[in-house]
Amino acid sequence: MFLKLVLLCFLVTVVAIEDTNFTYNGFQSSHLYLDGIAELTSNGLLRLTNDTKQQKGHAFYPNPILFKNNINGSVFSFSTTFVFAIRPQYATLSGHGIVFVVSPTKGLPYSLPSQYLGLLNDTNNGNSSNHVFGVELDTIMSSEFGDINDNHVGIDINDLKSANSTFAGYYNSDGKFENLTLFSGYPMQVWIEYDGEKKKIDVTLAPIKVDKPKQPLLSLKKDLSPILNSSMYVGFSSATGSVYTSHYVLGWSFKVNGEAQKLLISELPKLPRFGEKKEDKILTVGLPLILLSLVFMITLGVIYLIKRKKMFAEILEDWEHEYGPHRFKFKDLYFATKGFRERELLGTGGFGRVYKGVMPGSKIEVAVKRVSHESRQGMREFVSEIVSIGRLRHRNLVPLLGYCRRKGELLLVYDYMPNGSLDKYLYNQPNVSLNWSQRFRIIKGVASGLFYLHEQWEQVVIHRDIKASNVLIDGELNGRLGDFGLARLYDHGTDPHTTHLVGTVGYLAPEHTRTGKATKFSDVFAFGAFLLEVVCGKRPIEHVGENESEILVDYVFECWKRGVIIEAKDVNLCTDYSIQEVELVLKLGLLCSHSEPLVRPNMRQVVQYLEMDIALPDLSLLSLSSSGLTFGYREFFEDFPLSYPSDMDKTFSHTSVSITDSLLSGGR
Structure with a gap:
């Protein structure tokens, strides 16, 4: 009888060890265990949440994994890497984050959404009996859990109050820290490694097209032996709050007693285009309204352009073409002086008002003098002289850069003297x-x-x-x-x-x-x-x-x-x-x-x-x-x-x- 029991334990151990190495470059045939609102898309994306509020979604590898050495009870080394993307409804707001989780059960039935990330609830949070280890990619600052900001990475042990956390980002090849926005909508890769000998957890983050940084983003010296049971489940948990958000996992690799296999980035499924909706009826219902709005905006645009053209209309006679390089557009001078507003006024004299301006594009500072000219008699001769004077070059003269004629005034443009x-x-x-x-x-x-x-x-x-x-x-x-x-x-x-x-x-x-x-x-x-x-x-x-x-x-x-x-x-x-x-x-x-x-x-x-x-x-x-x-x-x-x-x-x-x-x- 004893011999049969030993043999059974050995067979279970062999099966467990065989199942401790898997890689998914997309999830078309993954057979993951899903609950909540989690789903697999037709092109192989794992979508943990969709555009719904106050919901949670879980996805777990279907088989238990042996995490402990049955002889001494210590936790084996393990490694995992995955690619994720968080796409909120609004560019500046997100609906909570994603947690990679090691749990004693397949699924987290009593967990809550929102700030609990679908991981724990208000009664068991912080209990040592949870036997839960997680790495959170959190996009909401929850003060009750002591979050450092609304864009951080944290290591959670039986508690949503992280044992250690830091700002989201990575260290580049020069060792310089680069910030990352978790809910930017763009895919990023995470590496989580536990060293069973050193009792150390390392977490590394980087954009999808960046190789794994040499320096981890976050580390924690912690023996997981009292935390993890001998057999555990691995997977992901995510939740939404009051903002519609979609949480995606594109690929996932995991290994006990070794480094997780690298993901083939080129083979990962593609994320939907920004703003793409699942339900076609949104387009059918919204299309007439969109077209009506478009017609209205085009009408307003035409009216605006007509008014704008009239506003910036200039007098341009045939003889002025030869002075083209010296003639400024009234529109450029208008924007340079911020509409000739009073705050830009430099001075007023008997022959006009002078404004400071910064020319669009070149950013050259100029002084623009508005001179009234009611009579057109002699204007051609006058402009000819203006252009000629514009060729004067001497270190003790203020350069006259050019002119502009519009309606009843002449504008002279000079270098600005500070x-x-x-x-x-x-x-x-x-x-x-x-x-x-x-x-x-x-x-x-x-x-x-x-x-x-x-x-x-x-x-x-x-x-x-x-x-x-x-x-x-x-x-x-x-x-x-x-x-x-x-x-x-x-x-x-x-x-x-x-x-x-x-x-x-x-x-x-x-x-x-x-x-x-x-x-x-x-x-x-x-x-x-x-x-x-x-x-x-x-x-x-x-x-x-x-x-x-x-x-x-x-x-x-x-x-x-x-x-x-x-x-x-x-x-x-x-x-x-x-x-x-x-x-x-x-x-x-x-x-x-x-x-x-x-x-x-x-x-x-x-x-x-x-x-x-x-x-x-x-x-x-x-x-x-x-x-x-x-x-x-x-x-x-x-x-x-x-x-x-x-x-x-x-x-x-x-x-x-x-x-x-x-x-x-x-x-x-």
Whole structure:
């Protein structure tokens, strides 16, 4: 009798050992034990749950497996690997996860769905009598079980409060941790290994197309001998909560006393396409509604496109085709400036408003100036000049990139200068005050740029609006002369034409106000006012009383006449300045401000004076007098209101005046 019992035990052991090695590259003929809502699809997928709420599904290998050595009672080493995918109804929400489970029974009849994962229930959770070992791939954070987050891997022993857990992910070949989202819908592979000698559990996770990482994701030193019975069942458990979710297993391999056989990834069944439904009636019921919605959306789209086309309509005449590379689309400028919204406004002047923009695609920062043009007369000539000026290239000029014409306005596009205009560093107790070396470098830079405009380019460029608010400061605090919206061109050796009088009071040369003709000499006059402005920290004309104005050039002249010209400097310039350089610039400012054009130096000489290559003429030898230093506004503007540069602290900001309608006619 005893011999028969031993023989029977031996036969059971042999059968058990024979059944401890299986591999499923798909489950077409697997004969798995299924319960709950688990099912096998026609193409061999194990679908543990479907699109239902508060349900559970189980799938177990049908035969028991011998896990213990009957001689010493220790648990054998074992290994398993499987490929899974979790596809929720919504991209950011999931309906709980999957558990690989080793259980004393085939099926888990008293388990609950939702946070219990179909594994345990509210009365047996944590009981040592469960004899359950599991590895959970959990997509919901259940605080009652101490979950670390809603996307983790955990080792469970008789309890849904994991003995150890970590964020879902894997270590790449460089040892760097890469995050994975368990419910992304894409297949992933898991390796679970128990070393019977070291009493250690390793869990590894990776995307399906990544080889098994060398470093495990999760490890736990634990002897499973007190946990597992001699004979156990292996399988999967999954559950849904309040969100529809499908849990799939594509392939599975298991082995006792050895490494589980590798799955053939290329032979695994394919997952359904994202959003594919099982029931055809959903399409038949929803199709009319979908078509109706589609027609409605197409109608709205057509209406939107018509409005959008009208909104971004531009005037494009035949003659503009040759300027194609220099013409910007209004649509691009509109989106670059975020619809020309107020938050992007850099400044407002007499000739338009200026906005900061970031060009779509290239991400280049620009400044866009909107200039009104009600009359089309002379527009072709004006655009031609704009495009020509756009070819100017000098380190002390702000590049004019191009233009756009639309309805009743012209838009000029410049490079954006991050530090704004020079005037904000000079007036109204600025937060940042420029020292003398910075001011002198800016002065020489502007002089070099103006010399380039007058003599070094292929045509003569008359700027017509030189002042501190039109000098921009780049990222390295270099001065760049900008705002060429008023500039005029003419060939070297020819005379400029009479035009409308434009500019800013205080910078207008006397002969310019009489004739309306802007010349290189009138630019030099404005540059002289600019020199005094930068050194003295005062505007060319300032109110000192209710009906009184102070003329800066008169003030500097009086200081020079009294032999104390250095007293005219900005009070913010402390001791760290060069007396020789300050005197040079002040005297040069007086010389450039002379009422007689031919007495003023040209810009080549101005640059030479500033570089001290040639000596400045002795002003006393020029018979300089207060009558020779007059703005001319006393003579010509007594009956007209004056406009002063506003206190704008934004890029391109200025206030200019145009008084042609009162004094002159003709030109543009």
